[in-house]
Amino acid sequence: xxxxxxxxxxxxxxxxxxxxxxxxxxxxxxxxxxxxxxxxxxxxxxxxxxxxxxxxxxxxxxxxxxxxxxxxxxxxxxxxxxxxxxxxxxxxxxxxxxxxxxxxxxxx
Amino acid sequence: xxxxxxxxxxxxxxxxxxxxxxxxxxxxxxxxxxxxxxxxxxxxxxxxxxxxxxxxxxxxxxxxxxxxxxxxxxxxxxxxxxxxxxxxxxxxxxxxxxxxxxxxxxxxxxxxxxxxxxxxxxxxxxxxxxxxxxxxxxxxxxxx
Numbered sequence: 001x002x003x004x005x006x007x008x009x010x011x012x013x014x015x016x017x018x019x020x021x022x023x024x025x026x027x028x029x030x031x032x033x034x035x036x037x038x039x040x041x042x043x044x045x046x047x048x049x050x051x052x053x054x055x056x057x058x059x060x061x062x063x064x065x066x067x068x069x070x071x072x073x074x075x076x077x078x079x080x081x082x083x084x085x086x087x088x089x090x091x092x093x094x095x096x097x098x099x100x101x102x103x104x105x106x107x108x
Numbered sequence: 109x110x111x112x113x114x115x116x117x118x119x120x121x122x123x124x125x126x127x128x129x130x131x132x133x134x135x136x137x138x139x140x141x142x143x144x145x146x147x148x149x150x151x152x153x154x155x156x157x158x159x160x161x162x163x164x165x166x167x168x169x170x171x172x173x174x175x176x177x178x179x180x181x182x183x184x185x186x187x188x189x190x191x192x193x194x195x196x197x198x199x200x201x202x203x204x205x206x207x208x209x210x211x212x213x214x215x216x217x218x219x220x221x222x223x224x225x226x227x228x229x230x231x232x233x234x235x236x237x238x239x240x241x242x243x244x245x246x247x248x249x250x251x252x
Contacts, residue, residue: 067113
């Protein structure tokens with residue numbers, strides 16, 4: 001988990017993930033061009049993202065393509081967000097029931 | 109896989125044998141694949157079907173390659189589309205853990221691509237939870 005959060009703790013790295021979400025499978029050069037980031041900076045950030053398992057690479061002939069791996073993000077959702085979501089959904093369901101009961105009373 | 113497509117990688121505390129069984133046994137896929145049954149006799153050239161809990165065949169494909177406990181690939185035809193995509197599962201043993209890499213060469217031009225992509229994320233997470241805890245992931249309220 002620590003490595004995922006460290007990987008996400010940078011605006012440039014989040015931009016790289018967004019770029020891969022928009023178009024998965026890009027070379028270092030394509031990512032640099034699209035984000036106007038220097039080659040050095042992009043390759044440093046991509047290495048950190050790879051360590052956090054958020055970016056995977058595959059060689060296609062002579063080109064190294066970068067892909068977004070969404071699985072660790074799902075783990076964050078499961079661990080940190082879902083439990084709050086559950087409470088909120090329950091609250092919405094209760095509200096809906098309460099409002100519908102009210103409506104029935106008014107209609108009746 | 110071509111240049112475009114989707115990759116999903118996770119590390120699961122399990123054995124290659126158990127992971128293989130989880131991917132190739134309908135009784136197990138129902139536990140983590142949105143209740144779907146993935147069925148085949150897993151011989152190259154044999155049909156593969158993915159059936160919803162309501163009994164509708166959602167995906168039809170053919171087994172392309174089988175290396176038991178290591179690598180499985182099959183073609184993926186959905187709906188009326190005749191352009192099949194290919195899904196590949198690769199299992200790498202890492203001591204007491206297993207690395208699972210799924211690649212799916214969905215054409216990014218397809219409107220369903222992002223939808224299918226988010227589906228895989230849930231399948232992979234559900235598979236990991238199920239293998240590690242023996243329990244299916246609790247159902248997702250807004251997907252009911």
